[in-house]
Amino acid sequence: MEKPPAATANQPQKDAAPGQKTADAEPKSGVDYHSFANTDDYRVKHLDLDLTADFDNKVLKGEAILDIQRLTQKNPSLILDTRDLDIKAVRAGVGNNLKDVKFSLGKTDPHLGTPLKIELPKGANRVAIQYQTSPDASGVQWLEPQQTAGKKHPFLFTQAQAIHARSFIPLQDSPQVRMTYKATIRTPKELLAVMSANNDPETEKDGVYEFDMPQPIPSYLIALGIGNLEFKPMGERTGVYAEPELLDASAKEFEDTEDMLEVTEENYGPYRWDRYDLLILPPSFPFGGMENPRLSFITPTVIAGDKSLVALIAHELAHSWSGNLVTNASWRDLWLNEGFTTYLTNRIMQFVYGDERYNMEMALGYDDLQADLNDRPDKDEIMAIDMRGRDPDEVFSNIPYEKGSLFLYELEQKVGRENFDKFLMDYFNNFAFQSITTEDFLKYLDETLLKQYPDKLSRERINQWVFEPGIPEGAPHPQSDAFSKIDPVRQQWLDGKIKASDIDTKGWTFHQWKYFLDGMPEKLTEEQLKELDSTFKLTQSKNNEVAFSWLMIAVRNNYAPANARLEEFLVGIGRNKFVRPLYRAMMENGMEDEAKRIFEKAKPGYHPLTVKVNSKVIYGD
Ligand SMILES: CC/C=C\C/C=C\C[C@@H](O)/C=C/C=C/C=C\[C@@H](O)CCCC(=O)O
Ligand SMILES: [Zn+2]
Numbered sequence: 001m002e003k004p005p006a007a008t009a010n011q012p013q014k015d016a017a018p019g020q021k022t023a024d025a026e027p028k029s030g031v032d033y034h035s036f037a038n039t040d041d042y043r044v045k046h047l048d049l050d051l052t053a054d055f056d057n058k059v060l061k062g063e064a065i066l067d068i069q070r071l072t073q074k075n076p077s078l079i080l081d082t083r084d085l086d087i088k089a090v091r092a093g094v095g096n097n098l099k100d101v102k103f104s105l106g107k108t109d110p111h112l113g114t115p116l117k118i119e120l121p122k123g124a125n126r127v128a129i130q131y132q133t134s135p136d137a138s139g140v141q142w143l144e145p146q147q148t149a150g151k152k153h154p155f156l157f158t159q160a161q162a163i164h165a166r167s168f169i170p171l172q173d174s175p176q177v178r179m180t181y182k183a184t185i186r187t188p189k190e191l192l193a194v195m196s197a198n199n200d201p202e203t204e205k206d207g208v209y210e211f212d213m214p215q216p217i218p219s220y221l222i223a224l225g226i227g228n229l230e231f232k233p234m235g236e237r238t239g240v241y242a243e244p245e246l247l248d249a250s251a252k253e254f255e256d257t258e259d260m261l262e263v264t265e266e267n268y269g270p271y272r273w274d275r276y277d278l279l280i281l282p283p284s285f286p287f288g289g290m291e292n293p294r295l296s297f298i299t300p301t302v303i304a305g306d307k308s309l310v311a312l313i314a315h316e317l318a319h320s321w322s323g324n325l326v327t328n329a330s331w332r333d334l335w336l337n338e339g340f341t342t343y344l345t346n347r348i349m350q351f352v353y354g355d356e357r358y359n360m361e362m363a364l365g366y367d368d369l370q371a372d373l374n375d376r377p378d379k380d381e382i383m384a385i386d387m388r389g390r391d392p393d394e395v396f397s398n399i400p401y402e403k404g405s406l407f408l409y410e411l412e413q414k415v416g417r418e419n420f421d422k423f424l425m426d427y428f429n430n431f432a433f434q435s436i437t438t439e440d441f442l443k444y445l446d447e448t449l450l451k452q453y454p455d456k457l458s459r460e461r462i463n464q465w466v467f468e469p470g471i472p473e474g475a476p477h478p479q480s481d482a483f484s485k486i487d488p489v490r491q492q493w494l495d496g497k498i499k500a501s502d503i504d505t506k507g508w509t510f511h512q513w514k515y516f517l518d519g520m521p522e523k524l525t526e527e528q529l530k531e532l533d534s535t536f537k538l539t540q541s542k543n544n545e546v547a548f549s550w551l552m553i554a555v556r557n558n559y560a561p562a563n564a565r566l567e568e569f570l571v572g573i574g575r576n577k578f579v580r581p582l583y584r585a586m587m588e589n590g591m592e593d594e595a596k597r598i599f600e601k602a603k604p605g606y607h608p609l610t611v612k613v614n615s616k617v618i619y620g621d
Contacts, residue, residue: 027387029437029438029439030176030330030437030439032174032329032330032331033330033332033388033389034163034174034331035173035174036080036081036112036113036115037080037173038076039177040071041070041071041076042070042078042172043069043172043177044066044069044171044179045068045179046066046067046182047065047066047182048064048065048182048183049063049065049181049182049184050062050184050186051063051184051185052186053185053186053188053226055142055188060137060168061131061133062130063130063131064128064131064171065126065127066080066126066128067125068124068126069125075120075122077118077119078092078118079117080115080118080129080170080171080172081113081116081166081171081172082105082114082115083113083114083137083139083164083166084114084134084137085132085133085166085167085168085170086131086132086133086134087105087170089129089130090102090103090118090129092119092121092126092127093121093124093126094124094126095126098128102118102119103116103119104116111389113167116170129170133167134167137168138167138608138609139160139164139167140156140157140167141158141159141284141285141607142154142155143156143157147282148227148228148243148282149242149246149282149300150244150245152228153191154191155225155281156225156227157224157227157285157297158223158224158225159223159286159287159290159609160220161290162392164220165220168224169219169222173219174218174219174330175219175220175327175328175329175330175331176218176435177218177219177435178216178217178434178435179219180213180214180216181212181217182210182211182212183195183197183224184209184210184211185208185211186207186209187207187208192205192209192226192228194209194226194241194277194279195211195213195295196213196221196292196293197213197293197294197295198214198274198275198294199241199275199277199294201231201275203231213293213294215272215273215293215433216433217293217324218327218435221291221324222292223290225241225279229243230242231277232248232250232251233251235257235258236258237258237261237271237274238261238278239275239278240277240279240280241277241278242278242279243280250280250298250303253307256307256313256352257278260317260348260351263351264317264320264344267347267351268344268421268425268428269321269429272320272432273293273294274294276294276317277295279292279295279296279297280298280300280303281297281298281300283301283572283573283575284605285297285299285300285574285607286576287576288301288315288575289312289313289316290316291315291320291324291341296316296319298313299575301578304510305542306510308545309510311361314344314349314352315342317348318340318344318348321428322336322337322340322344322428323338323340325431325432325433326340326427326432326436327434328436329436330387330437332387332438334385334400335400335403335404335438336436336441338400339400339403339404339407340405340424342365342401342404342405343404343405346361346365349361359479359480359482360483360512362478363479363483364511364514365478366402366406366478367515368398368401369398369402369406372398373399376397376399378469378470380395380399381470383400383465384438384466385399393609393612393613394613394616406475406478407462407465407466409478410475410476413476414453414456415453427444427448442459442462442466445462450462482509482511482512483511483515486512486515490516490519494521494528500536501535510543510545513543514546517546518549520553522556523556526557529553529554533550533559533562539561540565544573544578548569552585555589555591556585556589557589558590558591566582566598570582571601571602574606576613576614579610580613580617583599583614584617587617587618
């Protein structure tokens with residue numbers, strides 16, 4: 001291995017360590033501290049991928065051809081992001097006239113991976129890299145047949161956000177670089193490949209699949225899924241890919257997707273991505289969903305049978321506007337993606353399911369925010385967070401989602417809903433297919449809403465939201481009547497004035513169950529736990545959100561009758577939203593040995609990201 005590459009254009013300090021591009025006291029707007037790429041010299045504009053999925057060896061191998069635009073007259077080396085890639089050969093040149101060129105891998109940074117430095121011939125505008133991924137690639141999970149619904153075929157999926165695309169493609173892995181892509185994916189004949197691109201619902205399984213993503217997208221939205229997949233339409237432009245065992249249930253659960261798409265278009269502008277399909281993944285998927293364009297990746301843990309958890313679909317769909325169309329320029333600006341998306345999610349839910357559900361979802365979001373604020377240092381409560389030197393997966397929280405959304409809700413309240421919707425539609429049009437910084441957004445706000453409503457909005461207040469910790473005083477606090485009724489009943493039961501069986505839970509939605517359970521005090525008595533469990537069958541709840549809330553109570557109170565279910569839950573599901581808080585609670589409540597035992601048992605089936613963040617919880621490394 002050669003020495004690390006010299007400073008990049010974004011890396012003005014000559015000997016700055018990787019990931020610390022400047023020694024500035026404050027993070028610089030627009031600088032991506034999570035990429036080695038010299039994006040001021042070159043920009044990747046298009047990617048051509050030809051990959052074979054080798055399930056026996058758990059590697060993707062083939063070639064990535066990058067079309068690059070030169071931004072300067074100089075001819076510096078091209079620096080790309082990689083992580084655990086085996087680079088076999090690099091060719092570069094103009095058009096199809098490519099010749100072998102020198103390349104070297106630099107020093108590996110634990111968070112960022114390894115820079116790949118390529119010596120470019122003068123004028124070269126294309127680079128072809130032959131490579132193979134590692135079986136431990138951080139952005140790829142290879143699943144054994146027993147981890148799938150059908151138990152007969154293997155499965156593969158990628159998860160590139162935030163900085164894992166580099167573990168399966170060498171590229172400029174920064175959200176400020178947008179590229180179109182084409183791909184040829186070769187798989188075992190009986191499997192189907194799908195991508196964040198133009199999936200054709202009519203595709204027959206034959207082991208070779210061609211894709212085209214004609215709209216420029218950032219690298220974190222490049223995604224691939226391979227499995228025994230079938231397709232079922234849900235509407236004219238919407239459908240679902242899933243294993244046959246889950247196909248009908250998924251299509252039924254998410255049948256309102258087309259309506260969601262239509263109301264979002266009506267209110268926020270055209271859907272610009274052609275089709276909108278869902279890919280249902282195995283339960284080890286580390287997130288609820290991932291907004292891969294044209295094809296959101298979805299955890300099966302939201303198939304509850306009653307559409308109670310479909311806000312997740314509204315969320316992933318909303319990203320087709322906020323995030324995929326208008327994208328955060330760096331991970332410091334994530335709140336622009338997630339805050340706007342969470343706000344839109346609530347609005348979509350209101351359009352499709354009405355006010356009561358909207359109020360409940362809003363109120364639960366507020367409670368999630370409060371919980372995260374109680375749990376984090378001040379510096380991590382700032383929306384435009386300083387991410388330098390930090391692993392995005394470790395910093396990830398509800399703050400950019402819920403604080404961002406609450407901020408937009410305050411703007412809506414101040415200027416009026418109609419005016420705010422118009423502002424949002426204009427914002428999406430104005431920045432369509434661009435990656436923007438927090439400061440770009442604030443400048444736009446100065447030129448639009450702040451100019452229009454100087455008596456209602458102030459830059460000082462907005463800066464407080466964006467650059468200061470906590471929730472500004474006087475911020476809206478969403479409430480729900482459906483929840484207000486629950487508080488006194490819960491209290492009466494806690495005070496021993498009524499029995500659990502006296503509580504009229506008929507018709508309670510998952511939201512009410514969650515509110516009821518999450519509002520319980522830290523400690524309950526064994527009798528109280530037994531009473532709740534025997535009355536409401538909580539340990540056996542099939543709704544994963546309800547099961548999670550109950551298991552958190554069980555762990556905090558060492559309620560042994562729930563232990564078997566806890567183990568089954570932790571081994572069967574890899575969604576970090578559930579898994580991490582449960583392991584953390586186990587570690588804090590005298591269940592360290594159990595946590596370690598279960599984690600070691602579950603680990604072979606977990607996604608690399610789930611393994612990474614939970615190893616830290618359990619072993620502190
Ligand atoms: C402030 C943190 C800044 C950057 C972190 C960005 C990405 C981190 C990473 O771990 C990837 C996240 C991907 C999330 C995808 C979907 C979420 O909306 C899921 C939310 C949790 C869930 O519902 O399971
Ligand atoms: Zn999101």
